[in-house]
Amino acid sequence: MAPTHFVLRPETYAMTIVITAFERSPDGGKGLARDTRVRWALEEAGLPYEVRLVSFTAMKEPEHLCVHPFGQIPTFEEDNLALFETGAIVLHIAQHYGGLLPEEDTDQARAIMWMFAALNTVEPPILDVFVAKVLEGDKPWAEERMVLVKDRVRARFRQLAACLGDDEWLDGDFSAGDLMMVSVLLRARPSGLLDEFPTLAAYVARGEARPAYQRAFEAQLKVNTRV
Numbered sequence: 001m002a003p004t005h006f007v008l009r010p011e012t013y014a015m016t017i018v019i020t021a022f023e024r025s026p027d028g029g030k031g032l033a034r035d036t037r038v039r040w041a042l043e044e045a046g047l048p049y050e051v052r053l054v055s056f057t058a059m060k061e062p063e064h065l066c067v068h069p070f071g072q073i074p075t076f077e078e079d080n081l082a083l084f085e086t087g088a089i090v091l092h093i094a095q096h097y098g099g100l101l102p103e104e105d106t107d108q109a110r111a112i113m114w115m116f117a118a119l120n121t122v123e124p125p126i127l128d129v130f131v132a133k134v135l136e137g138d139k140p141w142a143e144e145r146m147v148l149v150k151d152r153v154r155a156r157f158r159q160l161a162a163c164l165g166d167d168e169w170l171d172g173d174f175s176a177g178d179l180m181m182v183s184v185l186l187r188a189r190p191s192g193l194l195d196e197f198p199t200l201a202a203y204v205a206r207g208e209a210r211p212a213y214q215r216a217f218e219a220q221l222k223v224n225t226r227v
């Protein structure tokens with residue numbers, strides 16, 4: 001049976017890559033919304049792209065749900081392909097265009113491993129800090145829970161910092177694994193947790209210093225600070 005989701009109708013094929021982003025990001029342009037990591041990957045690969053801005057309401061409507069079943073951003077459309085999930089999107093960009101994955105198979109497998117580590121092992125405890133603050137901050141147990149949640153982030157950061165050591169990137173040259181790890185770590189900056197780990201703060205700063213990141217950051221900032 002023909003799939004009804006995630007394969008675009010010919011009349012809606014995107015001639016250039018189109019991604020979605022918040023019409024106005026809740027972070028006001030700090031680059032923490034996940035379209036930034038997709039923009040960054042596209043910039044590293046040297047690919048032009050367009051952005052379709054969506055409101056919180058539009059994200060939950062059928063037109064958007066057709067490309068993102070969970071009603072979120074970002075999405076990615078190219079020819080007849082529509083993708084959601086930043087891991088899948090960045091991996092697709094890395095596998096089809098140059099600059100983000102090593103050539104050799106085993107090196108490539110390890111870069112992809114770091115992408116998964118960023119999304120599955122490092123990002124969840126960081127998101128818990130956000131949940132504890134924003135969604136559970138008014139609960140009577142919020143303060144006590146926050147201590148536990150932050151300690152779980154610190155435990156992960158200690159392990160990651162030990163693994164990174166004095167190296168510039170996680171495994172040889174900069175890769176999609178670093179792009180994803182830096183993007184995830186950035187989300188811990190507002191809590192002050194990132195700066196407790198100078199090794200990781202310096203690693204993130206190296207990522208932010210890349211011209212491709214700067215272009216991605218400026219592009220989302222322009223959207224989120226327009227009047």
Ligand SMILES: N[C@@H](CCC(=O)N[C@@H](CS)C(=O)NCC(=O)O)C(=O)O
Nearest residue numbers: 033034071072073074084085086087
């Ligand atoms: N695991 C997803 C998470 C996507 C996600 O949480 N997107 C946020 C913006 S960064 C969103 O759309 N939030 C609005 C909502 O969930 O209603 C990914 O990596 O793409």
